[in-house]
Amino acid sequence: MRRSEFLRAVEVEFGARAATLVNDLVLGAVGSRTAAEALEAGVPPRDIWLALCAETDVPVERRHGVGRLEPRRR
Structure with missing residues (x-):
């Protein structure tokens, strides 16, 4: 998960x-740390996302694959 995907996932959720x-x-x-502090400290965004989900009781089925854009159609 990239930083941009993390931020998108947080916004959507x-x-x-x-x-x-x-x-x-x-x-x-x-x-x-807060998520912002963890990002600045170099913690992988995926680890932060999972920690945030666990802390806020996001259902497991909504934790994986979020934040990604749909592939472009050719």
Whole structure:
């Protein structure tokens, strides 16, 4: 997962709460940092995404493959 995919996934899943969660919610699974701090520290975006999902009780079926754009059609 790339950083852009992470940010897209957070926006899709959490909508208006996305920025607040990324900047304010401390995630123990990534070193007791916020998602924004973890990104800056070099934690892989996929690890942050999974930690955020676990902390906010996102169902497992919505955790995988999100944030990716649909492939371009030729």
